[in-house]
Amino acid sequence: MKEQIEKYFDRLWPLNRSLTGNGNRETLKILSEIADIKITEIPSGTECFDWTVPPEWNVKEAWIKDSIGNIIADFRVNNLHLLGYSEKFSGHLNLNELKEHLYSLPEQPEVIPYLTSYYKKRWGFCISHNQLINLKEGTYEVLIDSELDKDGSMTIGESILEGDTDEEILLSTYICHPSMANNELSGPLIASFIYKKLKEKKYRRYTYRILFVPETIGSIYYLSKYGEHLKKKMAAGFVITCAGDKGNFTYKRSRSGKSVADRASELILKETEKNFNIEDFFPTGSDERQYCSPGFNLPVGSLMRTRYGKYKEYHTSADNKEFISFKAMEESVYKYLEILDLIENNFTYINRLPYCEPQLGKRGLYPTLGSQKDTAEFVNALMWVLNLTDGSNDLIDISDRSSIPVKVMIKAAEELLSNGLIEIKSESMKLQ
């Protein structure tokens, strides 16, 4: 899979993604080769809660030349050079006038920073601090051939994979950063390959909803349309971002801190990873800010590797192909699949013979040679499931309490289910 991921990465890398524009359309078109993405255009000016979809932004060219015609910064060479959502401009400025429109990072003088001005009209260029301090006095020529079209639209992508039930799992990722690797392309690529793998499954208990939206305004629009539906139907959700670097996994909890998304992710990390980080929810970050706003409070966490803001390459030109690893990205796909698989198999069962133990021996589930010194892990798992299936524990709880790997616990539960000793707790039981 990792070779395929790299191939798509290389095609997606140069596109100028932003809140809106042709770069986003092209991105979704390429991702559609991996996943079945329904692409929708939301007109600029559409109101959603406290927000309005902005004009569509497209850029033809943008550059700065010095007095002798040397190119100082060119959008075609690196789209980070242009401040996101820069308005049209052309003119000649002296160095001081130009500097008011230049952005750099003094503490990381080698890299081009990534900056935007979505909701205030500005123009500007981002360059390395080393380049900035070496600019000489003189007259500079600036051209920004961009368009902010009030009759344009915002482009979003959505993939729905129907499952056996209409309870849903949400995977949300964003498509609004230009050429950056971990904090942009890892997200939509991992989401697309998860889709591809989920589609291959013969049985899915849950319906999967995978969103490719510009950050903030995209998820806010989506929640304004489908938020009430998601409140009713969502079992778990994840924001997929920053999952392509070589660091350990990080799981950021949902607002409640104990949703099934949280419990499943933490159990899988505990059982499969030597080093990993768990972070409590905090209300800055990515689109979990919207999903976990108090009016929705959806069970949405985020499995990342090195979290946004925690690595120095974040939001700079150094968040590039060298910084990431396609092997790590493939592993992230499988880690997500492992968590989703656990959620699929995580039932709350009810013991149908709750008075004393059922006689497992006569069902071939217990050794007929009695009084052995050790109990096999699988027999232990059977006992734990039988003992704790009183309706207040799901398999994750039982695995947590017993310290028996959850895969063994799932197998034990399946064995007991097929022997009629437990049954899945039904909605009507839940109401009791």
Next chain:
Amino acid sequence: MKEQIEKYFDRLWPLNRSLTGNGNRETLKILSEIADIKITEIPSGTECFDWTVPPEWNVKEAWIKDSIGNIIADFRVNNLHLLGYSEKFSGHLNLNELKEHLYSLPEQPEVIPYLTSYYKKRWGFCISHNQLINLKEGTYEVLIDSELDKDGSMTIGESILEGDTDEEILLSTYICHPSMANNELSGPLIASFIYKKLKEKKYRRYTYRILFVPETIGSIYYLSKYGEHLKKKMAAGFVITCAGDKGNFTYKRSRSGKSVADRASELILKETEKNFNIEDFFPTGSDERQYCSPGFNLPVGSLMRTRYGKYKEYHTSADNKEFISFKAMEESVYKYLEILDLIENNFTYINRLPYCEPQLGKRGLYPTLGSQKDTAEFVNALMWVLNLTDGSNDLIDISDRSSIPVKVMIKAAEELLSNGLIEIKSESMKLQ
């Protein structure tokens, strides 16, 4: 007491206990010299929940001889040699044929393992691994003169000590292992001597129910008969097992983890023992598996010394008189009595003058010489009881929160009770 325990131990040791049979009858008869045990026969074939009482098993003789007549294993020498519930057999076999019926423990080559086959018809012998590997080719003669009688019965013993109320404390132990010391005889011996001591008490708040039953099938039968009664009446319960060795005390919690059995045991251990172990409930082990099955969920824990499965002599011929200590067994009796005594004295009181402190000085409960630098522990205890007796704390809670020894707390409460400053919370108060 320990000399007496040893005397009974020596008489009980050689008997061939199992799920059923004359060894069990004889065991209960001997224990009846210590405690008033009502012996009941439950017919083979009796159904209880998912189980059926097995045929009665008795053995006349059982041995293996080699081709020159040397005895290889003889039930009369050590009843562990015979696989429990072996069916009748006689015949001549070569070494390979014989080996299919021989059981040994390669990792402990010196000892005879203890094994059974209660619910699948088999015959077999258990021998040390050293003996097994030294057996020579040749013809072996085997005789097992045993009987599995479908018209027999399972024998259980029950002692009831009436108390002031019909709320009950259950003590359950098992009588189904042949010649083993810690994991068999420590249980029924300690239970019998606890009975003897409880009977001597002038006042018992609780009714005591002490059970001597074969493990698993015995407690399941009993619960099928009295489970609903126990659910209504049981205040606390304990499975008595593995309490005769020289190790530190171990308390295994009941399923809820915070029953009065748990809280009392942990407080007594904390106050009286330097080293001890607390284990959370797990659904393997002894008869707490049945008492704590989800349909019953009774408040049954287990005070042991070295827990079953935690010592290498467990379920082997090395669990013998040398492994145990009669002094330790006597101490276990008194430790149980101390816990039971705490439960007897553990009331939830209500402060009758809850507005400000009552004036203790005029009742002789507070020093008349005021403003002294230190407060005596007993005065402290009076203050704690008065402050926390709002109906949500019993004396164990108050002792836990204050770190004042519970015996001081009990004395303080009795003093306040006799001064009319507190009263016992009544059932009608509980309903409020």
Next chain:
Amino acid sequence: MKEQIEKYFDRLWPLNRSLTGNGNRETLKILSEIADIKITEIPSGTECFDWTVPPEWNVKEAWIKDSIGNIIADFRVNNLHLLGYSEKFSGHLNLNELKEHLYSLPEQPEVIPYLTSYYKKRWGFCISHNQLINLKEGTYEVLIDSELDKDGSMTIGESILEGDTDEEILLSTYICHPSMANNELSGPLIASFIYKKLKEKKYRRYTYRILFVPETIGSIYYLSKYGEHLKKKMAAGFVITCAGDKGNFTYKRSRSGKSVADRASELILKETEKNFNIEDFFPTGSDERQYCSPGFNLPVGSLMRTRYGKYKEYHTSADNKEFISFKAMEESVYKYLEILDLIENNFTYINRLPYCEPQLGKRGLYPTLGSQKDTAEFVNALMWVLNLTDGSNDLIDISDRSSIPVKVMIKAAEELLSNGLIEIKSESMKLQ
């Protein structure tokens, strides 16, 4: 402020305070120069709950002379010499007879202990142990010219500062110890200066009730009169004592352990002090014993420095001016004010736009230059407030969860409030 505190300290020091008497009247008169204190006389014999206001005690003179007329102990030199509430006595005694009326502290032989006999008629003198053991055989003359007047009264002081609401904050301190510094004068002095500072405030959300009462009987009397009112109206309360020494702050929690008094005090200490102690509630100590009795269970904690009983000078003549620090006392005033200020500002808010984030940028609350690497603490605080104002968290909770200083949190909330993004949770909302 500390010079002023010292000036008042010096005037208050020599007065003979006790449960009753002219020393208390004089003390309240002097404190009235700082705070507006309403002085009330409660007749001796007044019944309150289980207690009775004692006779009024006044002392003209009290001394012991040896056979050649040397003064051994004189009440005028140090009022600790006289056992509190000593009855009238005059006579000649030999050394053995005298010793029955002498109290000393063998473990601290240099100091005069402080002792009382409020509710049992006695007379006695307290002297240093060094002095005691050097007393020679001979005849001693004793004079105690004291009066226990059944027609007298107990004097209490009360300052009420009206606030915007009738919800109250209680500050309670005591005026019943004679010449002691930390464990007496620090309390009423700090309380008076807090009053002075609170009175200067333009706006007070809460009504403040500051009590100057003799310990135990004073607060019991007050609760017998106003306890039901306080149960309805009290938001938080503090017993002010032992807050004038040079030690670290100690906060003793209220009975519930999580009242707003507790949460505010602990947060302020955590944010402003490097070293401090938190102690769980215990039912001995000062008047929190009465406020936190189970019938009232008021949210009353106590901010001290070195807690009573924790320093060797406690209840001796060594608890004097040298032991304390007026700088520390001034800091204690400001620490209390800081805690009270937090309680004043600690609202439970409701997010009025709870579905997704409101667009802060258009309100000037979010940087218009987007995608910056770091989020400013204030923006973070805005986000935390918006995310957690679902009605179940107050600002202390939000500061605790976010680890953002509560002053920043208060500013953020005020900003959001003035922008109409949040509102104060009303009583009617609380009922939902």
